[in-house]
Amino acid sequence: MTAQHHLSDQHDPPGRVVLVAMGNEVIRCGLCTMLDDLTTVDETCATDDFDRGMELLRSRRPDVLVLPTPGEQHLAEKLARTAVEHDVRILLLLRAASDGALVEAVTLPADGFLLENDLTRDSLKSALADLDSGLMPMPGPLARKLLARVRRAESGEAAKPPERPCPEADRASSPLTARERETLSLMAEGLSNKQIARRLGISEHGAKRHVANILAKLNCSNRTLATAVALNRGLLPEPRPAFHG
Incomplete structure (x- = not known):
């Protein structure tokens, strides 16, 4: 040891x-x-x-x-x-x-x-x-490999996936609630549950519940994959993470 x-x-x-x-x-x-x-x-x-x-x-x-x-x-x-x-x-x-x-x-x-x-x-x-x-x-x-992996997975779910996500259409048909979309945006910025709770004016338990709902609805195992899926589906207006390469 x-x-x-x-x-x-x-x-x-x-x-x-x-x-x-x-x-x-x-x-x-x-x-x-x-x-x-x-x-x-x-x-x-x-x-x-x-x-x-x-x-x-x-x-x-x-x-x-x-x-x-x-x-x-x-x-x-x-x-x-x-x-x-x-x-x-x-x-x-x-x-x-x-x-x-x-x-x-x-x-x-x-x-x-x-x-x-x-x-x-x-x-x-x-x-x-x-x-x-x-x-x-x-x-x-x-970052490029992650997004490519998500796009391959997404393309397998539809016969003809759109070449470019349409944010307005995807947000309109999104299974996420308005509060969950707010939480998703903060997740994409890299905020912790405690920071999300503070930003939204809710309890940390409430923030954890929103995050868990998002992961379940997007069928993702963690925040990183959820962010990539959301970007590919147009649920986020623009990439927020800072990618260094």
Whole structure:
């Protein structure tokens, strides 16, 4: 078991607490080193052990959880579910923008993505800043593959899908209520349930219910896929996530 704590200079302004949970020691240590160099990160915790990861989620109350995929789903899935319950944002580190990685990525409730090959201090800093701003960091190649996958799935549901979605027609025939469409728009901006609740002036439980209804109605397993489906169907007027590529 590996557990590490890295504290930034105590004179730095207060920043985030980031938990890195992954088995690859080289990447784990490299991430910690880069995070330690960021003045906006106050503390970094790291582990390769599930039980220790759960303990750190509860004791350190991180703002961001960095998880690997593919290949370490046993570590990622349960930690991700617990992170969502504690309103912790999830940043997934992908080995490549491959179809296999994409399939595994969309099964996790991610708030943003990074590619190992693109991993630098600047890209990490930018991704964390996007998460703070309510945006969804996503490499361009992954975004294109995700939208292509959704379009293929959508085209299989109709004999002749429209070349270009018609937002007005789709919104008129949408199974989503007006409040759910508001929630969907905020989901696309990358807002958490707590932030959605604050923006809509409702309880966090109410926000969670709206999100669950949206996922069910769009037949999606998580927010990332729901956003892509909504974009393809014209339920969102324009792409809101920040894609980096």
